[in-house]
Amino acid sequence: MTVKKYFLIAFLSLFITTINAQGIKHYIPQGDYTLNPQVPSPKEFLGFEVGEHHISHDLLISYMRALSKSSDRVIAKEIGTTYEGRPLIFMIITSAENQKNLDKIKERQLMLTDPSKSSSLPIKEMPLVMWFGYSVHGNEASGVNASMAVAYYLAAAQGAEVDKILKNSVIIIQPAQNPDGINRFADWVNSSRSYSYVLDQFSREFREPAPSGRSNHYWFDLNRDWLPVQHPETRHRLKIFMDWHPTLVNDYHEQGSTNGTYFSPGIKNSTNPLAPELNRKLTEDISLYHAKAMNEDGVLFFTKEGYDNFYTGKGASYPDMLGAIGILYEQPSSRGHIQSRNGVLLKFTDIIRYQALCTYSAINAGIDKREELNRFKADSYRESQDMARKGAVKGYVISAGSNISLIKELNNILSAHSINLYELQRDITINGKSFNSKNSYVLPLAQREYRLIRTLFDKTTSYIDTTFYDVSAWTLPLAMNIIYQELLSTEGLVGEKVVKVRERIRTELPLSKLAYLFELSDLYSYKILYDLLNRGVAVRVGDKPLRISIGDRELSLSAGAIMVPVRGQQLSEAELHKVILQHSQDSETDIYSATSSFGVEFDLGSAHFKRVSIPKIALIVGRGVSYGSMGELWHLLDQKYSIPASIIDASLLSEIDLNQYNTIVLSGNYRLPKEVNDKLKNWSLMSSNAIIAIDQSFNTLNEIGITDIKERSPGVENISGVILKATFSNESPIFYGVSSNELFLFKRGRTIISESVTPGSTVAKYADKPLKSGYLPNLTNETIKGMPAILAGNGVIYFCDAPNFRGYWYGASRLFINSLFFRELIPSTKIQTK
Known part of the structure; x- marks a missing residue:
């Protein structure tokens, strides 16, 4: 740091406290209105000004409830909770008169989406339904803090301008789209800050540790979950969203750049082709309102670059599929209260103000274009009907x-x-x-x-x-x-x-003195397997297809069928039957009571039935980990299968006893000390143990010394998320229960592994014509075809691609689950590639 820069920071720190303290007027519009004293301001309720501290979620909820109680313009609707039990709240704000007729307004709004009814609607009179979503990335905290000022203004302001807004609109505010991430970040910043402001970007306040508040409890990016709908935050949001079907949708974020404020439209040629053509023009028209607000405030901004509207699972692009205008806002981020970065002074209070200004400019645009936007919604659904017909x-x-x-x-x-x-x-x-x-x-x-x-x-x-x-x-x-x-x-x-998917017909399950049998064909049959193992029940798996007579019926079971012998168990015949019967009644898995040990090709006492042991899992996190990929696996285990897993920081591996685990999962590019690599190598050579590694973690496997995996082309062009077809051998335990002869993997990044020279270690490879959907450069297509996608060898199972991408890649995720249960059946040869 230069002497000049040091003294500049020191000088600014002397007076920063005074310039950073801002009252509510900093965040609400100027104009000819008064504020209703019966409606508490944030300072009156919380005891501090907006931006003085990072708002915690519990205080935010309390304030929003207080607004609802004090104003007849405001309804606070709470629906569902996050994984950590925080309520999800939505503020529905409109005039007191509109509040009395909310059901009728909603009914008419939904009629806009029905071409058989929309032509008869009094569109000129209809209010515009607008949506404002803040801080889906929890460490982009200016949004959630701005939401308090916006809600207060709409609840308390008294004057002709605000009356016009409330009469002609229904404004739905989701102040906190990611409550768990918001709270994680607020706790960090508030507990790490100095009260004599420190501007140094390397100070602890601005160095939030991973996993950051950007993600939810399981480290998912909720702004990618609008289509997969794998999390309660999204499921409950969509209930409100689809209930109201808003026409102007606004999504508020922060960015790492100090270039200025961004607002839509984005890159022209990167708009999803399913979006109505008029969508972009209306977005451009609305952007003029933001430009005016930013110009008047002296704020630099940019549009038409940096961001696209192609993936429709984001908050600003999903609405484009529903006859709405989705607009993205990105503000420079202070990542704390105030810092100096790239010669720019970033103040939290200013960034909150910019979010609020862009909210008011969106409201003004919506009011001015109310009829045009409502007609656009009706027209886009009429166009959709025509597209479906043609x-x-x-x-x-x-x-x-x-x-x-x-x-x-x-x-x-x-x-x-x-x-x-x-x-x-x-x-x-x-x-x-x-x-x-x-x-x-x-x-x-x-x-x-x-x-x-x-x-x-x-x-x-x-x-x-x-x-x-x-x-x-x-x-x-x-x-x-x-x-x-x-x-x-x-x-x-x-x-x-389909109101409810047709379930399996439940039949009687007689007590067996020999064994119970079931296949792993149903997605959640593994829950039965884990529960049995967790109860101490001895379980075996067939390594070949089985034909066996059950009573007067011949049953054909695929390789990977589970056999639970009755004899030799800790449970009595009756106790075991009770457990198995409960699973038969509660699941979608057919379970059979064996009446004879005789099979056609082999019998139930055959060596073709292998012992299965309970997986004891450690997910390794810390420096170098891909938290997104690891979070997907944690969520899969915890939420989908109720399988516990320890989350262990890599820095502890030298200290802990690894023998309490039999499965270690790596995802990322770890750089471990030699003594830890040696420890992991010795552990992995035990017959019941396996390391499951994903993507770039093959480097760690090589450093441990248990594989020799090479990339085919380290300089290959980055793959921006494509779907590739893979071919595989059904004989591998990793594919037990998979009935399809096709597998589709999601690939992104640059990892392409060269051909294996170890016989039998390639259990899945990319097809000769791999591309099913997405953009894959021609050279990369040639490089990847026929190359390994999944490798398995002595103590190692390696996935080239994340098996549970965004939590909805159900096809590949069961291969990961198979790896946990059947790791001991993998051939004991070292994986080596060319």
Whole structure:
């Protein structure tokens, strides 16, 4: 640091306290209005000004409830909680008169999405429904703090201008889209700050540790979850969102750059092609209001670069599929209270002000363009209806075979988006694939949310712009490994609407004196397996397909079938039967009582049934870890399968006894000390132990000395998120329970592994024509085809790609689960690649 810079910082610190303290007028519009004294300001309720401290979620909720109680303009609607038990709150703000007619306003708003009704609506008189979502990334805290000032102004201001706003709009504010992340960050900053302000960007206040408040409890980016809908924050948000179907949607963020404020529109050629053409023009028109507000305040800004609207699972692009205008805002971030970065002084109070100013300019634009925006919504749904009628594809037929839980998960996602699934009326065969009406479904495209269905199901391989801010593909049925085919007609195929997915027919399960059998074909059959092991029940798995007679019926079970012998258990015959019977009644897994040990090719007492041991898992975090990828696995284990896992910081590996674990999971690029590498090597050579490694963590495996894995082309072009087809051998334990002969993996980054020279270690490889959806450069396509996707050898299972991307990659995630349970069945040869 130069002497001149040092004295500048010291000088600024002397008077920073006074310039940083700001009253409520700093955050609300100037104008001819008064403030209702019956409505408490943030300072009156909290005891401090907005921006003086980072608001904690509990105080935010208390203040919003207070606004609701003190103003007849405000309703605070609480629906659901986060993983950590924090309430999700939505503020519905409009005039007192509109509040009395809220149901009618909502009814008319939804009629805008119905072409058979929208033409008869009095659109000139209808209020505009606007949505304001703040701080989906919890450490982008200016948004949640600005929401208090915005809500206070709308609740307390008395004057002609605010009366006009409230009469002509319904404003829905979600002040905290990520309560757990917001609270994590607020705790860090408030406990790490100095009260004589420190500007040094390297000070503890600005150096939040990982995992940061950006993510939710399981380290997911909630601004990528609008389509997958894997978390309660998103599920409950969509209930309100779909209930109201807002027309102008605003999403408030912060950015690392000090260049200035960003607001939509983004990069022109990176807009999703399913968005209505008029969407961009209206976005540009609205941007003029933001430009005016920023110019008047002397704030530099930029548009049309840096951000795109291609991936439709983000808060500012999802609305484009619903006849709304989605607008993204990105403010420079202070990441604390005040800091100097790149010669720019970043004050938290100013950034809060800019978020508030962009909120008011959005409101003003909405009021001025109320009729135009409402007509746009109605027109876009009329256009969607025309697109569905004219398009060659009329829908999809879908099946997961006996995997009922997978269809349940699919239906959960679709219903969150107000998309209807229907029973298949009759058996059909398309392109050689048969669909049985007993376990297949129809998804017609002629539905209200036509564009959402398209964005979830379309496969795309051609693009105008091949630079992506996020991913280039996200096709839902490929992610879930669901069998589906396009339908050129749905006539005679659409049955009853699915309210609840058809469940397995429960039958009696007689007590067996020999064994109980079940397959792992259902997604959640592993919950049964884990529960049995956790109870101390001895379990075996068949390494070959089994044919066996159960009573007068011959049963064919695939490799990977689970056998629970009755003899030799800690539980009595009756106790074991009671446990098995409960699982039979509670699950979607068929369980069979063996009546004889005789099989056709081999018997139940055969060595083809291998011992299974309970996985004792350590997820290794800390420096070098990919928290996003590790969070996906933590969430999979904890929320989907109720399998406990210890989360261990890599810095502790030298101290702890590794023998309490039999499975260690790595995801990232760790640099471990030699003594830790040696310790891990010795541990991994024990027959019951395995390291499961993902993506770049092959480097760590090599450093440990248990593999010799090389990248095929270290300089390959970065892959911006594509879906690739893989081929595999069903004989590998990693593929037990997988009935499909296709597997689709999500790939991003640069990791491409060269061919294995170890026989049998490549259990899955990318197909010769791998690309199913997304942008893959030609050279990369040639480099990756036929290369290993999953390798398995002595004490190691390696996934080249994250197996549970964004929590909805159900097809590949079960391979990770298989790796946990069947790690001891992996061949004991060292993995080496060319």
